[in-house]
Amino acid sequence: MFLGFPDRFFTFQFKIDVMKPLLAVTLFVCLSTVGYSQTTDKDLIKGIFDAALKEGKSYQMLHSLCTKVGHRLSGSPGAAAAVEWGRHTMDDFGFDSVWLQPVMVPHWVRGQAEVGRVVNSKKIGSKDLTILALGGSIGTGPAGISAGIIEVKSFDELKQYGEKNVQGKIVFFNRPMDPTKINTFAAYGGAVEQRANGASEAAKLGAVAVMVRSMGWTNETYAHTGGVRYAPMVRQIPAVAISTQHADLLSKLLKDDRDIQFYLETHCEMLEDAPSFNVIGQIKGSEYKDEIIVIGGHLDSWDVGQGAHDDGAGCVQAIEVLRLFKMMGYKPKRTIRAVLYMNEENGLRGGQKYAEIAKAKRENHIAAIESDRGGFAPRGFTMSGSDAAKAKLKNWKALLEPYDLWDFSQEGGGADIGPLAPQGTMLIGYLPDSQRYFSYHHTQEDTFDKVDKRELELGSASMAALVFLLDRYGLK
Ligand SMILES: [Zn+2]
Known part of the structure; x- marks a missing residue:
């Protein structure tokens, strides 16, 4: 249960047609005959981009988040509804497991x-x-x-x-x-x-x-x-x-x-801390299930606009990476997790809680990717980690450049994944074109209509392509 909407609201209205793999089947029929293990990196990355551009669901997901939930500042009824939205969306896609991670958040009201x-x-x-x-x-x-x-x-x-x-x-x-x-x-x-x-x-x-x-x-x-x-x-x-x-x-x-x-x-005033959640979905690895690759964005937004670029885009892109893999029948060797972090905007409690629990459980996060610079067209990735890991990532540049992913020069990861750094996790930020981002950032103008479908889906595919390479080769 959650505040504001009856449960069937999500069942009927958020039901996103998940597994309509007809087109994917035709796309990947040649791949399935030989199996993904023998598919070249180049072909598989092309398959990811083709699937996202022809059958991507990021835009549809973002539409439901923006219009059915709207803005969602930590502690608000909107944030509670967004948590349920995230859980139902990932449940409907049939990921291996979907769960909520409790976290107390600051509760400020305007x-x-x-x-x-x-x-x-x-x-x-x-x-x-x-x-x-x-x-x-x-x-x-x-x-x-x-x-x-x-x-x-x-x-x-x-x-x-x-x-x-x-x-x-x-x-x-x-x-x-x-x-x-x-x-x-x-x-x-x-x-x-x-x-x-x-x-x-x-x-x-x-x-x-x-x-x-x-x-x-x-x-x-x-x-x-x-x-x-x-x-x-x-x-x-x-x-x-x-x-x-x-x-x-x-x-x-x-x-x-x-x-x-x-x-x-x-x-405005600051109220008592309120209970909330990070929302997590996972596909378990087939070979190295203890090596985790986490992708995410933050689920909370400011209390104006719809939090479309900041950071609804990052949330739906993280979910879409898992959905694309599932739709393509790609079974990752490592565990792939999508995390919708709560409270990036005014506390970072979700990111801190996630890292705290990862440490307590001695989980091994080899890489964490965050998309929190808007749902715009790809440019590259920022990164922070060991020199060896960075060099390995930069080696993949030739595979990613045909998709406008050419800038691997900047240092950085993302606010929510930052707390994982002390555990030795490689941090990576999705880097889109940011020329329009600050026209909308934290304003009433950050609404769904400001997001372009093609650009958003390209971002999801960019992240999926990188996750695929990390999954196939690891970072050692
Ligand atoms: Zn943000």
Whole structure:
């Protein structure tokens, strides 16, 4: 049982037509006569991509997750429904085993809509601006906060203003993501400290709240939420994001009129930790069942939009890898596990719990792959692990390059799989084209219609191809 929907809801509406292998049979009839053990890597990888592009189910799965469940912040009824969605979806596909792994998660709620208002601008008088409370933030309470604004671009600039100028003010962090960076994650990384740590930096100097320019591109009309991190022993103050369009407007108004007063009202609060789950599906290995290859994405999302790219895409791709293998009749030598991690966005408890249990059970995870950069067209894989393991992976480049998987140069894995690193697990991140990712990331715009079927299915096939090579050859 789960909150919100009767059980038959899933049985009837989430029933995804799993084993319709007719086309697959024709595709692989030549393979089955000789058996997969004698099929060349090249042919098998082509088979995976053909199957995904002709009969992929990733898009269909993502549609049901986005439209039947919707957004699903940890601890919310949406997250509980998503857990049941994941379990039913994998059960219906007939994987060897499907189970839930309990984990306690932070439970933050937004409450009623935020108000952010310029009260007395000489130019425009009173005007509501588009803001969104940051995840984990405390609220202002119903009385709201009225204060002057001080705009800064960096923590250094904030410190130069000092306590006498910051005391009692709302600090407005307005450093944009650098639009000239081709690597959009680097642009994000160059600005996101304002969102993550700005509240505590401002509170140390006596600020009453912070407003952070959204982690997005210029002229967006909507705000991006995301986690705020309160430093221990520092007073907690409310934190909100403002749309980039309104950040630019506010900055312009402040240039002419430094005495603008701002009214801020948010109703968010942190509740007690709530019970939740990682959702796990598995196909048991035929030869080396104790060697585990885990693939995954995170099941939780922020409480706006539908969490389509972040990270519904990664979840359905992980499930699809197992489904493709099953549909093709490919029996892995090693154990292949799909994990839908809970709570990546505001706690990482799911990833930590998974690694903790893997360690306690002395499981041997040879590789962990995460897809959490959106459901976009393939570019390559990031990796972190031993030099020997990296070299082995890079050796497969020639097999993967025909499928637009050419970039194996970047270090990194994924947030949820990071906790497996101390166990010696090779970490791998699926690396798609990320030029559009930060237009949707953590916003109301991260919805199913922003995902392209072909690109999403190519991502699933990319992961399946790599899992196939890891399964066939291992990493030793
Ligand atoms: Zn994500």
